[in-house]
Amino acid sequence: MEFDTGARLKEERERRRLSQRQLAAATGVTGGMISLIEQNRTSPSIATLKKILVGLDITLSDFFATPEESGPKWCFRKHELREITPFAKRGETEGGVNFRQIGRPGASAIQMLYETYTPGADTGPDLYSHDAEEAGIVLSGRISVTVGSETQVLEAGDGYLFNSRTPHRFQNPGPDDCVVVSACTPPTF
Template identity: 30%
Template sequence: MEGVVILEISKRIKQYRTDNGFTLQELADLSGVTKGMISQIENGRSIPSLTVLLSIVTALQVNLSEFFKDISQEEELVIIKRKDTYDQFQKEGSSGFLYERFLTRTIKNSTVDIVFLTLEPNSYRDQVTTDAYEYKYILSGEVDYLIANETYTLKEGDSLFFDGRLKHVPVNKSSKPCKMLIVYFFDN
């Protein structure tokens, strides 16, 4: 599947889940898919198999034709995203991590996902891994990045590139938000 299609499917699953008032656990119980897998799918970090996708859509009580309506693999050549149209999301199990996705595209067998992250003071999340190489650019503020038991302090204008398969987490110990641009490079 193309990156844009995968992200649209992820967004739709989350939208239908929240519209139905289901928690991740309730959808997991109804679909027979683990809560962690649903969270990863909703956040675009995992691609569901056809069986898993059908189980989730069935549990959401959505007609398949309605669920897939208007999903297209056609890529636009020029893309303009206005700030008020960025997709806002928060990863499960985190607090104070406010993401805004503004571009995801598949380019020659690789998917690029570009997001803004506003990291609030004293925010928390366990260390995670991703199936992507990650580039971080600090737009404002300061952050400590813990990567594979090493700590890297980054300030405004600094950047970082690493293999997301290493356990990592940003920590904002300051009293001001840290805003960063993140680019994920996924191999297809």
Template identity: 30%
Template sequence: MDGQDAETGRLIRQVRKRAGKTLAVVARDCDCTVSFLSKLETGHTQASLNMLHRIAHALGVNIRTLVPTQAGGASRIVRAGTRRFLAAPHIRGGDGIRLEMLSGQGGEDVFQVNLHHVAPGGRSDGQIVHDGDEFIFVLAGEIDLELGPETHRLGAGDAAFFPSREPHGYSNPGSGEAVVLWLNSPPTY
């Protein structure tokens, strides 16, 4: 594991202790084992984005609280060559997804914008549910957007808007990379 794993684990432990919750309570609330959560807190394992959402929900915080950020304040300008990518370990290896952060990470932001780069066969780790609303616009390729029990095939130029409380996930059924502009309000991480 790398330093980012250890920092994520340290942040989870810090927030959990500040909330006065035991490993057992958080593990139960996010449907994982105490062993997994302990290994995560010590940087000996990785969590999927879905699991980070569940842990954040169990701790009553936004996922961005649990993810290490770059030093410095929020910026109104995010240059092409300096954008941060969120990939493994925060999105479990093998999922084929990288998130390119287009918006700043200021604590007062009312929305967050990312480019989701989804490799052929790449997929989210199941469906997630959280507070807020989402808007997506497919820039390239195609994705299967899962909204509850329904699956919608979206291609370049297609868009979707849905409440984040609706279970949602996605995958790339195509043979090329899919690129999706994704807006969350409020910021998810």
């Protein structure tokens, strides 16, 4: 089943009885951009979607959540990882970034992600921040990580740990795909 980012955004906005103009004023994202996203005519960067979701008071993982079975679960197979990629549509990883979450959103005090970045892919031109701490280990490839004003290129086996309130960005300088396993607490992303 394909995830419809535009329809989900419109549903959340209307649930809060906000017009596109009101949401734009609350988030700093233009009404035109919100309209294009809701019509699936453009795919938002992570930073843009985060701004919109903050205005809607919903986390990224909750935004991409789907109804699931209730009850505790501790083991998750590869096919059970939940895709929470903001710009994915029609089964593609538009922008070359793919985030897959382990477990149900909100079911744990930690959020674990399996991240894949194709060469040249990044989390968007703007640095973004969220109210948490995050850490990760590069499994393969290389990733350029900017935290505040500092940028480092990390390779397989390298890791990072920082306060996510500091604006940050991830970009794959290539030439190969990059795979990162990361954790965020509390789950705000």
